[in-house]
Amino acid sequence: MTKKIRAFAPATIANLCCGFDILGVAVEQPGDEVEVTLTEETGIRLVNIVGDGGRLPREANRNTCTVAIESYLRTIDQTDVGVEVTLFKNLPLGSGMGSSAASAVAGLVAVNHLFGNPLTKLELLPHAMEAERIACGSAHADNVAPSLLGGFVLVRDYHPLDAVPVPTELQLFVGLVHPHIEVKTADSRMVLRPTVSLRDAIAQNGNVAGLILGLTTADVNLVGRSLKDVFAEPYRADFIPGFHQAKATALQAGALGCGISGSGPTLFVLATSEELAQRATREIKKVFQSHQLSSDLFVSKVNRQGAQVIN
Numbered sequence: 001m002t003k004k005i006r007a008f009a010p011a012t013i014a015n016l017c018c019g020f021d022i023l024g025v026a027v028e029q030p031g032d033e034v035e036v037t038l039t040e041e042t043g044i045r046l047v048n049i050v051g052d053g054g055r056l057p058r059e060a061n062r063n064t065c066t067v068a069i070e071s072y073l074r075t076i077d078q079t080d081v082g083v084e085v086t087l088f089k090n091l092p093l094g095s096g097m098g099s100s101a102a103s104a105v106a107g108l109v110a111v112n113h114l115f116g117n118p119l120t121k122l123e124l125l126p127h128a129m130e131a132e133r134i135a136c137g138s139a140h141a142d143n144v145a146p147s148l149l150g151g152f153v154l155v156r157d158y159h160p161l162d163a164v165p166v167p168t169e170l171q172l173f174v175g176l177v178h179p180h181i182e183v184k185t186a187d188s189r190m191v192l193r194p195t196v197s198l199r200d201a202i203a204q205n206g207n208v209a210g211l212i213l214g215l216t217t218a219d220v221n222l223v224g225r226s227l228k229d230v231f232a233e234p235y236r237a238d239f240i241p242g243f244h245q246a247k248a249t250a251l252q253a254g255a256l257g258c259g260i261s262g263s264g265p266t267l268f269v270l271a272t273s274e275e276l277a278q279r280a281t282r283e284i285k286k287v288f289q290s291h292q293l294s295s296d297l298f299v300s301k302v303n304r305q306g307a308q309v310i311n
């Protein structure tokens with residue numbers, strides 16, 4: 001059996017505006033990497049985290065990566081093995097780019113490979129969701145599912161879990177603008193309303209259906225018209241200085257749509273070309289600058305493979 005495996009898991013844009021907790025898409029870059037080594041000594045040890053500035057928990061039962069691995073090992077009945085884990089943290093914390101999800105997913109893909117892939121990627125999903133529960137108190141799947149599977153993914157139901165890849169022939173580009181502020185997912189879930197009006201439910205349903213139909217029939221205009229959110233954006237926008245102006249300028253610059261990536265504060269754009277994605281993200285950056293906020297830009301294609309072993 002191979003003793004050491006390293007895997008990569010991409011950042012993700014959860015919600016995609018209208019799909020609160022049920023839609024997400026993976027990007028090519030950036031992403032987290034995890035190296036898992038089988039050892040003689042029983043137990044899971046998080047031996048090193050590189051790149052988090054010492055901010056993530058080092059205890060195996062508190063870090064999303066090792067929590068997911070522990071849940072996986074219980075399922076495949078390998079609780080007396082020894083596993084050492086090193087996490088290479090490239091994604092910013094509290095950014096809305098699926099940072100906790102990517103660590104969990106990379107760890108799961110690596111450890112599953114070490115044991116000869118007894119579980120499919122879909123079967124890894126519940127273990128990654130356990131990690132999300134540790135991270136923010138809610139076991140949502142709209143980051144972990146696309147990070148694992150790649151592409152656009154619909155979480156059709158949670159009880160029981162039914163995650164379905166959304167096929168599309170569109171070659172879309174995604175841009176992420178990460179302003180240098182941190183918003184905890186737990187905090188940005190707290191501002192949401194526990195109930196929605198029938199009027200808002202109708203609007204949101206129409207847009208989710210439109211987005212799925214637009215993707216599957218390669219209708220970019222329909223995709224663009226459907227990137228709207230009445231559930232979360234109205235309440236979360238206040239966490240992000242200049243949000244409305246940034247969104248408006250991104251759309252003027254030619255983005256198909258723009259919204260809050262996951263629980264924010266990162267903004268995402270979807271665009272039909274790399275150039276348009278670059279232009280829209282640069283415009284958003286300027287708006288953040290005018291609010292004395294520096295930011296990082298990431299532009300890439302939609303990632304179609306999801307998490308992968310890299311050596």
Ligand code: HSE
Nearest residue numbers: 014021142185262263
């Ligand atoms: N759907 C989740 C939320 C994603 O918006 O709270 C968190 O990254």
